[in-house]
Amino acid sequence: MPSERNIRFAPVTPADYPLLRRWMESPHMREWWGEPETELGYIRDMVEGRDTTRPFIFHVDGEPAGYIQVWSIGDAIAGGYDDKAPWLHGATPDAVGVDLSIGNPDQLSRGIGTEVLRNFLAMLVEEGHETIIIDPDEANRRAVRAYEKAGFVAYDRHVDDDSVTLLMKLDLKRFKETTG
Known part of the structure; x- marks a missing residue:
């Protein structure tokens, strides 16, 4: 399925930090992400090679529009992240996870x-990735619907003290059939 928009992914660099800070301080991101300084610290670790997660700014029609990252389940477990996300043990170590957010709130709910x-x-x-997961807060219905439209299907839920994480996996066969 060809893209209607011109979309490109650029690895995050230190020059992107002010833009990321502005986005992360906005209410629509604060609702689902952590504290901006903490999140920016994680991204700095990625950019500077202390974390294997690959962070990107995505551009839509030439304009920076949001943030997306891909991370290794095996590396997250090896790094102890499974203490915060015990559900990781249910995924295969070769799986990758994806997280994203639209930067500008004016761009929400437009299919971007x-x-x-x-x-x-x-x-x-x-x-070559065959197992791709995404783990939104179940209450983030806008994100869940976007992920379903992208080809993800829910396969489990993890309940903790203050939220429910919906575990979703890309239906790779269906995705390949629809992207031709």
């Missing part, structure tokens, strides 16, 4: 997230 995600997934599948 689904389209960006489908383009990013095509890149990951081309790289």
